[in-house]
Amino acid sequence: MITNKQSGTTVHEVADGIYRISTPVALPGGGFSFNQYLIADDEPLLFHAGLRKMFPLVHEAVASVLPPQRLRHIAFSHVEADECGSLNEWLAAAPQSAPLCGTVAALVSISDLADRPPRALADGESLSLGKHTVRWYDTPHLPHAWECGFLMEESTRTLLCGDLFTQGGADNPPVTESDILGPSEAFRRQMDYFSHTRNARAMLERLAGLEPTTLACMHGSAWRGDGAKLLHALADALSA
Template sequence: MSIIYNDLHQFSNYIPPIDLTFHQYLLLTDEPVLVHTGSIQQAEALIPQLKSTLNGRALKYIFISHFESDECGGLSLILKHFTEAKPVCSEVTARQLSGFGITNDVIIKKPGEKLIAGDSELEFISYLSEMHLWEGLLLIENKRGIFFSSDLMFRLGKADGSVIDGNWKEEVSNISHMQVPDPDKRLELQQTLEKLNPKFIATGHGPCIRL
């Protein structure tokens, strides 16, 4: 675990066979927000770290960008330990979660909507996740300028606690068909992201990016 940016804590797991690092994040404000759960195995390791970092505070929200094992595979386990936490996701993701018996207190958000979480302002952006082009969500925390890029902007390699310098416009222009296969939807997403002005990219994989 490392404090990666202001009050943003990063939890990481490196998988050597695929040379890829998986990150989860805790925005530790007066209404703490967890971004992604990791797989069930990653969540088992994450839970004691979360409890230690929260230090008695209640976990308020769990943001899920899209339905995939490293984004929400450990959700049911984490909810057993943090019973007051509410998942936040798209309508499509909520339907998938319901198929696994997770139906209570899910907060469904649409692109353009916001959620005020204490002193955080969370804004949601449309994201067609690459597996099935299901409607997911990207997240930006407006007051701190933190953009959570999910699978959009990432690099291979071991990257726990790593931060590199980058350029927002270059990162947006480098979004490829590997991340969003539909060319029209990819262009639409890039045009939406170009209007943002984040200060920091909290990546799902690889080093974070200071802008």
């Protein structure tokens, strides 16, 4: 569903109760997409607050699914403009909401940057949203940032995997079962945004052990299939 014809912002349900909000952007040499993921539940959660300048577009898209003021959790993988640039705008729009992040992000950044105190999740800690339950996994420096981490939604086996498997282009389908490792590795070779942490394989194997069936990527298509196999393949590619 297109929620803004001028920007091309769209909303699609990629797993039960989980919606991909995507805004395409034209860039020199090709396009790019910025995605947020909305979990509609008793305590709705938005993963990736988005760029500050995109707040009106994302707010409009959220409103097509549920009243934005119902949001309770504004979550993100790490501190970066496209992850949490509009965090305070969301806190103002949803008076009962709070930032949701890992303990490192809360300690070093969000307790100061955010207009309300964050809810900090420890590694492996879970949070019930109603029908959905999310669990936080620390992934320091994978792909980048000390405070980086991901959420796993356990009932749908959806891994909200942030910048992992970033795909270029502005016209990717909302969800695909086709190869995304090849396009994401091609993008990584052009823009070396991974930290090259020596712990990458161990962290990816831990995520593979969760056996996700949907990967909610921040840039490009969401992906459906054998997530464990794909995460092991990424570990191999990073080790090559």
